[in-house]
Amino acid sequence: MGPFIAQFLTGLANAAALFLVASGLSLIFGVTRIVNFAHGSFYMLGAFIGYTVMQLLPGAFGFWSSILVAGLAVGLIGVIVEMLVLRPIYRAPELFQLVATFGVILVIQDLALITWGAEDLLGPRAPGLKGVIRILGEPVPKYDLALIAITPFILFALWYLITKTRLGVLVRAATQDREMVAALGVNQSWLFTGVFFLGAMLAGLGGALQLPKGGADLLMDFNILASIFVVVVIGGMGSLPGAFIAAVLISVLNVFGVRYMPQSTLVLMYVVMAVVLIIKPYGLMGRKEVAGEHGQVGEPEQPFSPFGRRGRLIVAVLLIALATLPFLGSKFAMILAIDIIIVCLFAASLHFILSLGGLVSFGHAAFFGGGAYAAALMVHYAGSPMELAFVLAPIITGFLAIIIGWFCIRLTGVYFAMLTLAFSQLLWSLVFQWGEVTGGDDGMVSIWPSPWASDTTVFFYLTMIIGFGGILVLRHAAHSPFGYALRASRDSAGRAEATGINTKRVQFVAFTFAGAMAGLAGTLFVFSKGSIFPTELEIGKSFDALIMVFLGGVKTLAGPLVGASALSLMQDYLTRFEYWRLALGLLIIAVVIIAPEGIAGTSQKLAARWGIIRRDEVQ
Amino acid sequence: MLELFDINSFYGKAHILNDLSFNIAHGEVVALLGRNGAGKTTTMKSIMQMVRPATGSVTFAGQDISKWPTHKIAKSGIGYVPEERRIFSDLTIVENLEVGRQSPREGVPTWSFDDLFDLFPNLAERRNNRGRALSGGEQQMLTIARTLMGNPSLLLLDEPSEGIAPIIVEQMAKTILELKSQGLTVLISEQNLHFARIVADRAVIIESGTNRFDGNFADLDSDPETRDAYLSV
Known part of the structure; x- marks a missing residue:
């Protein structure tokens, strides 16, 4: 019984950080409908910033204030990302914004590398909470027990914010129909910025809070990304209690998995998610998504039309040009x-x-x-x-x-x-x-x-x-x-x-x-x-394909080809530099802001506006 | 108070509003009449900039609001009650009202939660029920109440009588007249000529997004050809 309970407590403690990060992702998605791939990066930044501040502030007070400082700092970084990168592209096709957040991941990775170096950082122990307590003969770290004690307060604070304050009411209203919220006089931009602050702060808090358990390293962003998506989906998009239950479920199962079925650890949470979604398609506490209820039914889709004669001619010329490539003699x-x-x-x-x-x-x-x-x-x-x-x-x-x-x-x-x-x-x-x-x-x-x-x-x-x-x-x-x-x-x-x-x-x-x-x-x-x-x-391979499709232009048939070529060429060229992620990330963000309909989509629109192709040739 | 001038609005490639112009004076209740698809809802949305007109201007209280974002227009005193109602079904009645709340505005009536529960007693009984638990008529009242929480000086009502029991429609007419007596200006779109006649001072009839008639109901009655051509009586 002893080991069983100890395992369970470890799982509960792990759930604290996971829940914090996942609830932030859920909030951001609920209100802004942005699938924020960079959320793992906010979590990573929380850990790194927390580590640095802990070096400066001594003692128990310093430790806990460092966690708060890290949360606030990451919240502000979230605001910067929202205002500089996402605000210009809210009117782009649905899910397009995930390309920009992918660019943010790359930028943050290199900035973290430049600032904190490539070495993994060992997290400091929490003052006063070093060592273990024996429960039924099994050692349980004191810090784990502290985390278990804190979690209900976090849950309560979030619950209070969401259900009892005006901001919470607006957040829930916007989750359902943000256009109507605007029509009632609420400035969505500030609401979105506020939600980004809150969501990023939660991720930063999560990252700083897990420092004594996991430290800080440059792989944290991708490592947690999959888990928090799983938690949010199992719990039901936009449901905080759901995210909490799912975080506990995943963390506890993981701990038991490591102990009893070590070969299953990589896959366990996906099996759980698959089972939950097959039984409850909208997660444990989510509800059915109704198309268009969020007031974001954009412009109607332009029908695709086959290329006209000129278009076909251009494609044929390009193909012939490509076919002459071997005659240049470059194997590379x-x-x-x-x-x-x-x-x-x-x-x-x-x-x-x-x-x-x-x-x-x-x-x-x-x-x-x-x-x-x-x-x-x-x-x-x-x-x-x-x-x-x-x-x-x-x-x-x-x-x-x-x-x-x-x-x-x-x-x-x-x-x-x-x-x-x-x-x-x-x-x-x-x-x-x-x-x-x-x-x-x-x-x-x-x-x-x-x-x-x-x-x-x-x-x-x-x-x-x-x-x-x-x-x-x-x-x-x-x-x-x-x-x-x-x-x-x-x-x-x-x-x-x-x-x-x-x-x-x-x-x-x-x-x-x-x-x-x-x-x-x-x-x-x-x-x-x-x-x-x-x-x-x-x-990463699936994400690459997504980025290519969106970068090229999701609403054109030429888009995926343009996007795939562009991303491959950019990667091929930039990877020879030391900080290629930073460069590639900034380049992706720039393309996304300049061409919110993707490279092919925006160039076709421009070509039509300038009279190079007829409007009905836009496809 | 509100002036639409040569508005052209598109939905994709479909040309919905075609050089539409009309205006509303302070304290007036104007009925916007026309068949299904004539462009009534698009007119409302064009005023709110929820559909962005390609050309033309909308002037409200002396200011050109054509380029303003929707929330700023709502903040300037135009309250919009959409046809689909769009209440927040996960929120309680009180929370729905809270979303619409704005600070008091000079020269127009200020509404509190209690004022609105007096105006719509049905809502008072169910103030802590979620929006999804309401009947169609209650949802319609909630939409109007929610918009009034913003203390608007101009109210845009998009087909408020649609799909509602006749007894509630009657109640709605009383409410609108009471709002008018408190000094509110109202633009109400309708297919129901009878209802429009009760509440409105003047009728604007549109067809294919163009103004076909603008005058009082006596003039409309003396022109049955216009009436029959553009309205399904």
Whole structure:
């Protein structure tokens, strides 16, 4: 019984910081509808700033005031981010802002590296709370007990703020319908800034509070990001009590997981989230999202139209120019071009389900990596030739998408995004931990193309044919009756159903199709590299694809290609510098502010305004 | 008090308001009449800048408000009651009112929670109920009460009688007349000519986003062709 209770108490103590950070994320999302990827960065900053201030302020009083100072400082940083980066782009398409917050992650990473160095910092012990207390013979750190004692006060303070103050009333009203709140005379800008202050402060407090347990390091931001998304989704978006229950649930399960099933730790919380979302699609205490109820139904979608003659001519010229690349004789340029074509296909497949289907997947890497691993496993275990792998791997990925889609398609919005993330993490941890078959962390190597295609030039042309062939198929599907049905399901599910479209089935088919096309990109990838590692299944890979689609322009068919090329080129160029994250982050933020409809979307609008293309050619 | 001049508003590519002009004098109740899709709601939203007109100007109390953000317009004394009501269903009645609360304004009646509970006794009984528990009529009263908490000098009522039991419509008419007697200026959009006649001093009829008739009800009655052409009687 003793160890059991001690484990449980540790879990409860871990829940304190997790709840603080997650409730901040939930508040920010609820009011501003921004999926703040940078929330983990606020948490990390809280830890670093707390550490520094603790060096300056001695004693117990210094320790606890340092935590408060760190919270306030991070709150102010949140305000700066909101005013400088997010305010200019609130009117951009939904979820576009996550690209900007991704840029903020990169900037904060390098700024933290410059300020605090690369070494992990060991958190100071809390004065007066060093050592342990024995409970039923088991040692429990005093600081853990202090955290458990503090948590109810935090919960009460937040509850009071949200339910009893005018600010809380406005926050809850804006969570539901922010346009109406504005129509009643409330300045949304200040409300948003206030909420950002509060949310970032909570993250900073969480980061500083966990210092004695975990210290501060540069990986904290991404490490906590997945957990807080999981907590917010399990609890139900926007529900503080839900976030609290979920934080406790995840933390306690994690502690028990580490002890009794160590091989499960990577995946446990995603399994819990998947189970919760399958049973309660809107989280434990969340409620159904109703499209448009938040008063943010933006401009109506411009219908896509196929390129006119001039557009096709330009595309043909570009393709021919690209096809002459081998004659320049630079092997490096060809390899870079191969990489870019592959990510273009990957991004285009995500765009298909995201833009045309209106289903934002946070786990599209599952299909890219899935296709790559399917091909690698076929070659490695069955000695399959490359040609067969190109046929079968996308089909296998399609089946994978059928399985994942069967669970996910019933959800919409952020819940859909999170469940796809959960499944991709499941797949990642399966590959990562099933080392005997997949090679685990060491990956799978020696997956080379057939001899006839092993020359870089030949493989380059093969990539052009398969890559652009896949993109053309996607485009064709977008302009087919199926594409119309898919867009109809996105724009008005009710009306689409009334005209006889089975919207869920259409979305299911589209999800499968997009998955198979991502699998094709993955297959190309594995043969171009000759190897595959679990990193291709990571969250970061899914995020890359999202950034490419949004950066290029979610509302244009050319967007994903432009975004994929732009991001790849920027990364390729900038990674040679020491602080490339800072540069890339600032560049992304700049692009986002200058071109709020994405690079392709904004340039098409400008071209139409300047009369270079006709307005109805904007597509 | 309010003047719309040559307003052109679009929704996407659809041209909804077409050189729409009319004005409202201080203390007047004007009925904005027209069929479904004539542009009544877009007119309301264009005044609030919730739909941004492409061209034209809106002047309120001598100031050009065409470029103002919505919240500033609401703060300057225009209270908007949307057709879809848009109450905050997770908030209680009292909290819904709190969202609308603004500081007192010179020259117009100031409303407190108690004043509004006197005006709408049904709401008083249910003050701690959540918005989603209210009937359609109660929701409509709550929307009006919530807007009055901002102490507006001009009230925009978008189809307040729509989908509401006749007895409540009658009550609503009384309320509007009482507001008028307290010095409020009101623009009310309606499809119900009978209701409009009871509460309004003057009618503006729009069709395809253009002003087709502007005058009192006696003039409208003597012009049955206009009435039948633009209104579904």
